[in-house]
Amino acid sequence: MTPAIAFPPRGEVSNFLSRSPAVAPSGVRSLSRARRVATPGLAPISATILTKNSEALLPQVLAALAWCDEVVILDTGSTDGTLALAAAFANVSLHQLSGPFPGFGRAHREAVALARNDWVLSVDSDEIVSPSLAAEIASLPLDPQTVYTIPFRNYYRGKHITTCGWSPDRHERLFNRTATNFCASEVHERVQTAGLAVADLQQPIAHYSYRSTEDFLRKLSAYSRLFAEQNVGKKPAGPAKAVSRSVWAFFKSYVLERGFLQGVEGLTISAYKSQVVFWKYLMLHEANCRASE
Numbered sequence: 001m002t003p004a005i006a007f008p009p010r011g012e013v014s015n016f017l018s019r020s021p022a023v024a025p026s027g028v029r030s031l032s033r034a035r036r037v038a039t040p041g042l043a044p045i046s047a048t049i050l051t052k053n054s055e056a057l058l059p060q061v062l063a064a065l066a067w068c069d070e071v072v073i074l075d076t077g078s079t080d081g082t083l084a085l086a087a088a089f090a091n092v093s094l095h096q097l098s099g100p101f102p103g104f105g106r107a108h109r110e111a112v113a114l115a116r117n118d119w120v121l122s123v124d125s126d127e128i129v130s131p132s133l134a135a136e137i138a139s140l141p142l143d144p145q146t147v148y149t150i151p152f153r154n155y156y157r158g159k160h161i162t163t164c165g166w167s168p169d170r171h172e173r174l175f176n177r178t179a180t181n182f183c184a185s186e187v188h189e190r191v192q193t194a195g196l197a198v199a200d201l202q203q204p205i206a207h208y209s210y211r212s213t214e215d216f217l218r219k220l221s222a223y224s225r226l227f228a229e230q231n232v233g234k235k236p237a238g239p240a241k242a243v244s245r246s247v248w249a250f251f252k253s254y255v256l257e258r259g260f261l262q263g264v265e266g267l268t269i270s271a272y273k274s275q276v277v278f279w280k281y282l283m284l285h286e287a288n289c290r291a292s293e
Helices: 058-063 082-086 104-114 131-138 213-231 239-256 259-292
Strands: 028-032 045-051 070-075 092-097 119-122 127-129 146-156 170-176 197-200 205-210
Touching (some): 028 104, 070 082, 082 092, 205 213
Parallel strands (some): 045 070
Antiparallel strands (some): 028 092, 119 170
């Protein structure tokens, strides 16, 4: 189950310095600006989050970032209560993407550009920063020429998954934007580390990416489409590759990465990973065919 976190009191939209919507030069509509939150002894950090229909976990995610000077939310088209929930937190700067979704890498770069601080902690809308990680970051003499990786504890249906290639799991998430930024990839985006030092933090982020089979199916379609868009004309694909790669993906996850040890959850995750591979290569094949007509 998602750990219980005490939420901060919900304020009014008047907590923000600016309530008037404005169109940013990047094509982003700014809805509100955060009040500055000072943490003595800590370099001011802006957390950045991309959201879309993220109301399920957003209160916990934002409550866990109350120590950040600012939380930049770039919403990419929510139709649920995401915006109202975000507006209740005084350290949130709220923005909406006003054009088509540019892919995850470019969207993250947009969010980084909107931050008022150079130190950036990138968090997804289903990731909860642990109090121990917040304390670890606060204790660091942050080096602008270093990118910091964070260990992830990944959950499916409330169960900590330690197999299927989901553990150990680390991601580059804390960095100084004067030295680096996200790459521009449509999917599998990451912070660029070439020419920089990389340091491993020890305390985790809890990641609740998939709460049900429905989440798998929804993300399968989105990721497959973005993969095809990113690789059309660059990578060969066909039905035979889709089948062979998907069979290998299942075997690797379920057998080699010991998914069979985690019961139904391990089987479901392995089947999902196989299906993502199958559909992304089939969609890429179709995109390549259309491009060559």
